[in-house]
Amino acid sequence: MTESSAVGQLTHGFLFSDLRGFTAFTEARGDGAAADLLDRYRALVRAVIADLSGAEIKTEGDSFYVVFPSASRAVAAGLAIAAAASRATAEKPEQPIKVGIGIHAGEAEERPEGYVGTAVNLAARVCSQASIGEVLVTDTVRSLTRTSGRYRFTSRGRPTLKGIAEPIALYRVEVADATAAPIPISRRWSTTQRALIAAGVGGVALAIAASAVIIGRAGLFGAGNQSTGTSRASASAPVPTASPLAGLKLLWEKSGPTQPTPCCQTWWPAIDPKTGDIWVADSFANQYWIFAPDGRYLESWGTPGRAPGQLDLNTHRQEPQAAGGIAFAPDGTFYVADVGNHRVQKFDAERRFVDQWGRFGSGDGQFVQPFGIVTDGKTVYVADDDRGDVQAFDTSGTFLRKFGTITTEAGIFIALDTAGFLYRSGEAPFRITKYELREAS
Secondary structure (H helix, E strand, O other): OOHHHHHOOOOEEEEEEEEOOHHHHHHHHOHHHHHHHHHHHHHHHHHHHHHOOOEEEEEEOOEEEEEEOOHHHHHHHHHHHHHHHHHHHHHOOOOOOOEEEEEEEEOOEEEOOEEEOHHHHHHHHHHHHOOOOOEEEEHHHHHHHHHHOOEEEEEOOOOOOOOOOOOOOEEEEEEHHHHHOOOOOOOOOOHHHHHHHHHHOOEEEEEOOOOOEEEEOOEEEEOOOOOOOOOOOOOOOOOOOOOOOOOOOEEEEEEOOOOOEOOEOEEEEEEOOOOOOEEEEEHHHOEEEEEOOOOOEEEEEOOEOOOOOOEOOEOOOOOOOEOOOEEEOOOOOEEEEEHHHOEEEEEOOOOOEEEEEOOEOOOOOOEOOEEEEEEOOOEEEEEEOOOOOEEEEEOOOOEEEEEOOOOOOOOEEEEEOOOOEEEEEEOOOOEEEEEEOOOOO
């Protein structure tokens, strides 16, 4: 290498942006809608690139490779793209722009076709780890930009990236001023639900509870009278007032590996029948916290992404909604409602990926927003927020039937009791329904 070429190797910021779910969108909506979505996405990214003096090195399909004169410019661009995508999705929700962004900074060889080298490859690998709406950066980028005070960084662990020998520390980056604001809560939600959400963020509480409960995004709902197989509730019936829970005794309350922040919310507790361990979804980190029965935090499990065995546990709407429904079978096999990827995934008792089924759509066996999930070890029931129904599958993912169409504004929550009855609740209309799960005649 000559002295002049060495001097020319300045530190740049390398950004990769990927449009997530594009293949599924194309299959569900058709080529014309997909082309329109791609045009909107590209125009959005290119506007940000122009504003922040970036250079578009390569565009292939639904991905961008961009270089910026500094790490700080790259971070500013990543956040601007994510924000613009969120606004564009709100303006045209039928064409959601779901982006994942990865950034690294370093030196690279400049060639006629653009910059090449390890720094570029690493940025591409970081992008593959980003969840929808997330901007991920390496520790190098964090070190170069954190003293500005403009950004807040949250650790995302040290994953081993494809083609990279050593694990790399990754961080989610957000605008610092945004940390004072909570995750938006729909104004349709009640005061009680808001209080439960505020109390539940970042922590897990365990108390003596009934044998059948409805687990929802706003807390725990009693399963109702189990002595009858029919529902008496109607949309016009008054909403019952819950009695005080004077009989509950708090046993412990613990937090996982991250502190409560606007980006981290804990939902959907479930109990592993083989070990008694309690699992709870850290939804916006796309993983589960695992606690021992005595409250000791044991470990976290789950890798964000779209590949088989990887998870996307939030909805990525204008007002993101935490999810991560999980259902254990008696033998320890478990099923995850992988809402962001519009599918259900099956894992064995050793947490090894077994199978997956579903894709975006309104047909049988398809999903839009799969939230609630329960199983008795023979059948898997999945409640879909947007479709408004419950679909039943065998344990291999074969569609069996669907039932219970109902319009809700904030999700459908389901639970099975020991007698084999299924309960379902949802907001607007505020009611709970009980089903006897008969085989089709």
